[in-house]
Amino acid sequence: MINTRQRYEDIEARSLAPYAMKSGASRGREYPETEQEYRTAFQRDRDRILHTTAFRRLEYKTQVFINYEGDYYRTRLTHTLEVSQVGRSLARALCANEDLAEAICLSHDLGHPPFGHSGEAILNKLMADNGGFDHNKQSFRIVTKLEQRYPGWPGLNLTYEVREGIVKHETKYDVSDSQSQGFDADKRGGIEAQIANMSDELAYNAHDLDDGLRSGLIEPEQLDDLAIWQMLKDSIGWDGRHFTEQIRHQIIRRMIGIEINDVIEATGAKLEGLDLTSPEDLQRLPYNVVVHSDHLEAMNHELQTFLYDCLYRHYRVVRMAVKAERVVTQLFETYTAESNQLPPTVQQAIEHRGLPRGICDYIAGMTDRFALEEWRRLFDPFQRP
Template sequence: MRAPYASDPATSRGRLYPEEESTFRTCFQRDRDRIIHSSAFRRLKHKTQVFIEHEGDYFRTRLTHSIEVAQVARTIAGALGLDTELTEAVALAHDLGHTPFGHTGEDALERLMAPYGGFDHNAQAIRIVTSLERHYAEFDGLNLTWETLEGLAKHNGPVTGALPYALADYNARHDLELATYASAEAQVAAISDDVAYNHHDLHDGLRAELFSTDELAELPILRDCFAEVDRRYPGLNYYRRRHEALRRFFGVLVEDVIAVARTRLAEIDPQSATDVRHAGRAVIRFSQPLFDDLKVTRAFLFDRMYRAPSVVAMRAEVTAVIDALFPFLMAHPDRLPKQWRKDVEDAADETALARIVADYIAGMTDRFALQCHDRWIGGA
């Protein structure tokens, strides 16, 4: 049953370029489908989550992460009476703007782009779905609905202050009301990102043998999860034991979000999606006790996984790749693919060229970035 505060596709604010809508799909379903069929979404298969794509076949990539986020988001949205298709669309698209090599690549590109307006992966996702996907006859981008674009722009909260150029450029043409909160659906997508990575980074860290199951069993929340597994299944196989504990951890996070959301929504009593946007606070959150426990887990992951010596060493290697590719392409824009050269010819100045180069590098997969580096720069 649809809640009164859910986004309703029948009353969508529409698309920048008007289209005849589908007879059998809602506008939000159509957005989700366009995202899934986009080139940028396919490339997430070979983009880093934490471990570089070639380090192992069983670690999460940006694609598997995005699918897991969408699954969590759809579950929470359904429990709250929200529009599941809009929630899923935002969840599936939230990482489209990520560079090769994950946050390491983003940090490098942000530094290199500092003289040219900066780089932000959330704003880059907007740039991809409104400009860089060029497959349709009548428009650039995917021509997504206002609600999906709003969700991508501000799923983490209102966007204030100086805007990243990629977001400012589109917002000037299609006002996304950046100073307000996003819909409940977009907020669900954002919290589902936290649920997914807190769960799967622990799983991947165990697989990479960066920490032990015994260490994990001492963390808040997980301590109780392991105790319950040991009580119900004494003597359980090592791998099954940690899987059972981690899936309970996953369930605790999801159930907490749903309970808190129901309480906050009851307090605010919104009668429309607009009421949620103007509530003055996020309605989809973790409870404070659980959030405090999660901070301990995040600190553990930061120390033992994100800053593990092997991960830090790989970060240095791939940072060098981005640091070399950017100036090379700035000096040799003729190396860009044919379909990019018209943009280069139209570039008015160095800043415009830098943004084209950043768009191209940001769209690379891990393996393609490494291949380009070897081919163009290599042992030079």
């Protein structure tokens, strides 16, 4: 037996919930293409995203710790893969389209610049008079304009639903701007987009706690007042003494499992009383359906506040952030002062996008490592250009 695209589409029609998006019902691509025989449109989108330059660069872009801090901490790439794993689990359990959810998860951070949120904040400041900078919008620009992989069109020519999911990516740190990108601002993201949003928050809460404990910037005793920490300790039967690497693994593994189960159960309860006959019915609701239970939502909020105060604002992390801001600022300013320092391909792009945006795109595409090396080439007199 061979699985063809038609067979996959038939399976989706029979097995997915009414509110799930079926690949056979996609609104299609901006530039017409013949779909492939053995992959659905969303599977094809997922694969296109995986093969982009922007996706590969995520390996050397900061999550919390700059790449040179150590090989064990999360990067944007490992974060993205963890988000994708959570997204697939949630989509499968909620009878949503797993391929669509995965494609949105894999693309959600493509537009992140080097040095994490510090890099984004300083680029936004530097571009204040030229449209600003937002990594969500940059992700959309990458898949629709900046990746030049096909002779017939700019970008990846992804389906409408994946592009909509990227635009409508929303978390505590991300705000969507649907209208400016040509999407209906009165419609929420579909269930697959909501799953990607939830997966992002769930993953970074867990792995930032893990990396904080691994790095020693967070000590287990600091967490004793948090309700979620006490619940996790009790769930694995740990008395709080002799914190080992194995205990840390158990805690984080249990945390992810509890969080996923809670989302499945709370979302299932939310959906149960609704008469949804199509994906659009779900998108027209005045609230998201992919949610945590109230009690776990409160625990997560308490944890996020702790992580902000004790990890993201830890003096060592702040020092890294300040260094990053200095590097990005000096790169931007020296390129602006003399654009002939830029590679020919970037100079050509500037002719079409303008000087500020062309420079911003170039810096945003850099990895942490490349940005630091470029800074040395430009400012260290003993470094070869």
